[in-house]
Structure formats: C-alpha cells, structure tokens
Amino acid sequence: MFIDRAEIFIKAGNGGDGAVSFHREKYVMAGGPDGGDGGRGGDVVFVADKNKNTLIDFKYKRKYVASDGENGDINNMSGRSGSDVVVKVPLGTVIKDKETGKTIADLFYDGEKKIVLRGGRGGKGNARFAKPARQAPEFSQHGVKTTEAKIILELKTIADVGLVGFPNVGKSTLLSVLTNAKPKIANYHFTTLSPNLGVVKYFDDSFVIADIPGLIEGASGGAGLGHSFLRHIERVRLIVHMVDISGSEGRDPYDDYKTVNDELRGYSAVLAEKPQIAVAAKSDISSGADALKAFEKKAKIKAIAVSSVANKGLEELLKTVYQRLKELPPPEPMAVDGYEYSEPNGDDFEITAVGSGVYEVTGGLVALLERNVSLGNDESFRYFQRVLREKGVVDGLIKNGVVDGDTVIIGDIEFDFVE
Numbered sequence: 001m002f003i004d005r006a007e008i009f010i011k012a013g014n015g016g017d018g019a020v021s022f023h024r025e026k027y028v029m030a031g032g033p034d035g036g037d038g039g040r041g042g043d044v045v046f047v048a049d050k051n052k053n054t055l056i057d058f059k060y061k062r063k064y065v066a067s068d069g070e071n072g073d074i075n076n077m078s079g080r081s082g083s084d085v086v087v088k089v090p091l092g093t094v095i096k097d098k099e100t101g102k103t104i105a106d107l108f109y110d111g112e113k114k115i116v117l118r119g120g121r122g123g124k125g126n127a128r129f130a131k132p133a134r135q136a137p138e139f140s141q142h143g144v145k146t147t148e149a150k151i152i153l154e155l156k157t158i159a160d161v162g163l164v165g166f167p168n169v170g171k172s173t174l175l176s177v178l179t180n181a182k183p184k185i186a187n188y189h190f191t192t193l194s195p196n197l198g199v200v201k202y203f204d205d206s207f208v209i210a211d212i213p214g215l216i217e218g219a220s221g222g223a224g225l226g227h228s229f230l231r232h233i234e235r236v237r238l239i240v241h242m243v244d245i246s247g248s249e250g251r252d253p254y255d256d257y258k259t260v261n262d263e264l265r266g267y268s269a270v271l272a273e274k275p276q277i278a279v280a281a282k283s284d285i286s287s288g289a290d291a292l293k294a295f296e297k298k299a300k301i302k303a304i305a306v307s308s309v310a311n312k313g314l315e316e317l318l319k320t321v322y323q324r325l326k327e328l329p330p331p332e333p334m335a336v337d338g339y340e341y342s343e344p345n346g347d348d349f350e351i352t353a354v355g356s357g358v359y360e361v362t363g364g365l366v367a368l369l370e371r372n373v374s375l376g377n378d379e380s381f382r383y384f385q386r387v388l389r390e391k392g393v394v395d396g397l398i399k400n401g402v403v404d405g406d407t408v409i410i411g412d413i414e415f416d417f418v419e
C-alpha cells in the first residue's frame with residue numbers, strides 16, 4: 001500500500017529532576033549537598049532515507065516518544081540522558097505542524113536530518129545551589145517537562161520528469177521501456193495507484209522519471225484518485241504530458257489535453273507554470289498523421305509521436321527531454337517556514353476564574369515555577385512568592401477580583417491567597 005500523507009504525535013523526553021541529597025559518611029558530620037543533576041530528555045529526530053518510498057509505517061505506528069532523562073542521584077551523580085527517537089522517512093517528506101500548518105522541514109537529501117522536538121533540560125541538583133550563605137539547600141530544580149506535538153508528514157516525490165495524462169494512455173508502459181522500472185501495465189483505468197520512479201540512463205548522464213497515476217477531470221477538486229497525486233508533480237522540473245493520439249477510448253486527444261491542463265491549473269499556479277513537453281502516445285495505432293496534425297493545431301503545441309510497443313519516437317523524446325532538463329534549474333527543496341517548537345516563555349501567564357473564589361494561572365510561567373519550586377521548603381517558597389510578585393501575577397489576581405482566602409491554582413501548586 002502506498003501512503004503519502006500521515007498525521008502523527010511526537011514527544012521529546014522530559015528532563016530528569018535534580019536530586020536533593022547530603023553527603024553521608026561514617027565519622028563525617030553534616031556533609032555538604034551532593035544531589036546530582038537530572039539528565040536531558042531525548043530528542044525527536046527525522047532522517048531522510050533513500051530506502052524508504054512510502055509513509056506506510058506511519059499508518060500503523062502513530063506515536064513517537066523519546067525517552068525521559070533520569071533523575072539526578074546521590075554523590076553528585078547526574079541522571080542518564082534519555083535516548084532520541086530517530087524516525088526514518090522517504091526523501092521528499094515535508095513535515096508540518098498540524099496546529100499552525102507551518103512547514104518545519106523538507107527532508108530532501110539522503111541522510112538529511114532535522115531535530116523537530118528537543119528533549120527537556122535536566123534540573124540542577126541541590127549541590128548546585130550551595131553558596132556560603134546557604135550551605136545546605138534543601139531543594140533542587142525539576143527537569144523541563146516537554147509537551148506533545150501533532151505533525152503532518154507529506155511525501156512530495158522528487159523527480160526530474162513527471163509523466164501525466166488521462167488514465168490508460170500508456171504512461172507506465174513508457175516508463176517501463178525508458179527505464180529500469182517494472183510498473184504494472186494493464187488495459188484499464190487506474191492501473192497505477194502510486195507514483196513509480198525510474199532512472200533513465202542517457203549517455204553518461206541520468207535523470208529520474210515519475211509515472212504519476214492517471215488524472216481525470218475534477219482531480220484538482222478531489223474527484224477520482226487524481227487529487228492526492230497532483231502533489232507529486234509539484235516539484236518535477238518538467239512535465240511530459242501524454243495523450244492517446246489513437247483515440248482508442250473514443251475521446252478526442254485535445255479534450256484530454258485541455259482537461260488535464262485545467263486540472264493542473266486548478267491545483268496550483270506552480271503546476272500550471274511547469275514547462276511541458278507534449279507526447280502523442282500509441283502512435284502505432286493512430287489513424288495516421290492526421291490525428292497528430294489536428295491535435296497540434298488545436299493545442300498550438302508541437303507533440304512528439306511515440307509508440308512504446310513499436311519503439312517509435314523514443315530516441316527523439318529522450319533527446320528533447322534531456323535538452324530541456326539541461327536548461328532548467330536543478331530540483332530544490334521547498335522554501336520552508338522554518339517553524340520551530342520552542343519552550344514556553346517564562347513571562348507569559350493568564351488568569352481564569354474556574355469557580356467561585358477559585359482562580360487558575362496558566363501559561364509559560366507555570367512551567368518555570370513548576371521547575372524551580374520545591375514545595376515544603378521555606379527558601380523555595382519565598383522564591384515562589386517573589387516571582388509571583390515580580391512577574392505581575394499578584395497584581396493580576398487582584399485585578400481579577402481575587403480576595404484574601406480565595407484559592408489560587410498554579411500547575412500542581414494550590415494555595416490560599418493572602419495579600
């Protein structure tokens with residue numbers, strides 16, 4: 001099965017918490033703090049792999065989670081880092097954030113890598129908080145907790161040439177005679193259900209042809225199978241537009257030609273403006289040169305007459321394609337938005353009344369506080385109060401009508417408000 005679009009969940013590992021511990025040894029009184037740091041969480045990394053050609057893996061496994069960093073330990077031992085999760089995707093996979101629709105990466109070259117989510121930093125152990133005025137810190141820092149993201153993977157085939165046309169006009173047959181590819185060929189519509197790639201050796205050079213499944217009228221609006229495949233034409237450099245010049249299915253080749261071009265235009269300006277070469281296929285059974293002339297006149301384009309079965313016109317076609325490709329710029333990755341997931345801003349907060357006399361503070365500030373506050377420790381609690389005041393949370397609460405005795409919830413922390 002060919003799958004060229006998938007939605008998956010990814011999550012980087014949480015950072016491990018710093019430890020609170022004090023050195024203990026026989027005959028040594030009141031040893032110093034020796035709580036180690038938490039380890040870093042693993043990243044979520046995507047890698048383009050030329051041995052993959054579909055996104056089918058993602059139909060069955062939809063969640064990719066890197067492992068968490070371990071907590072710090074006694075004796076200044078740092079927690080082990082979480083391991084990365086490395087996800088292999090075919091070349092030409094575009095990664096987008098589901099929520100914003102922004103593009104994160106276009107993995108175009110074999111081995112190209114993108115860290116999409118970074119693991120949370122580990123928290124500092126209490127040993128790090130020792131200073132002359134505070135020799136026995138009873139608190140440590142929590143690791144950064146990461147959040148899950150939903151992303152879209154889209155495969156956009158990378159090829160120099162795209163073969164497009166109505167179903168059954170002989171695209172796969174042409175690919176099979178020009179390249180090493182062995183696509184399925186049959187005398188019915190939609191024999192090809194996914195793009196096939198083949199490599200043409202041309203003297204010392206080579207180029208890649210993609211056989212795109214047949215397009216029909218309405219494809220750009222989602223009719224038939226066509227729409228989902230138009231995306232694969234987006235980054236070919238040259239379109240070879242095939243019509244059945246023999247009219248073997250009773251249609252006028254010019255009507256087909258026009259219909260397919262309308263579809264390309266309907267999908268995007270990029271497709272409409274791609275350079276094209278017209279190919280009059282099945283010329284062995286055409287009613288002679290007349291059909292070709294009529295087509296060329298109506299379409300106002302020169303077409304190359306070919307027959308894959310009678311081996312006619314193939315040399316001319318290859319030569320023309322090769323020359324056009326030489327003039328065209330090389331294929332390039334998409335211009336990506338460069339969207340990055342970032343850690344929440346520690347200054348951001350929002351206050352909502354969740355019930356009578358109960359208020360909740362949410363936003364990036366909460367993550368910062370959760371990280372740095374150890375409940376039950378006086379010094380840490382004073383830090384907590386100071387941050388609430390400095391960042392304007394106290395003023396904000398009062399503005400929202402909070403009075404003494406009301407309950408305030410900040411992440412896992414819940415307390416009674418006292419001005």
Ligand SMILES: Nc1nc2c(ncn2[C@@H]2O[C@H](COP(=O)(O)OP(=O)(O)OP(=O)(O)O)[C@@H](O)[C@H]2O)c(=O)[nH]1
Binds near residue numbers: 187189192282283310
């Ligand atoms: N006479 C003749 N028949 C051909 C030629 N090329 C292909 N055919 C026949 O046309 C039919 C369709 O060929 P395919 O290559 O499967 O066509 P396609 O365009 O890939 O079709 P879809 O995958 O369904 O879009 C088959 O029966 C082929 O044998 C040709 O040059 N001459």
Ligand SMILES: [Mg+2]
Binds near residue numbers: 171172185191214
């Ligand atoms: Mg085919």
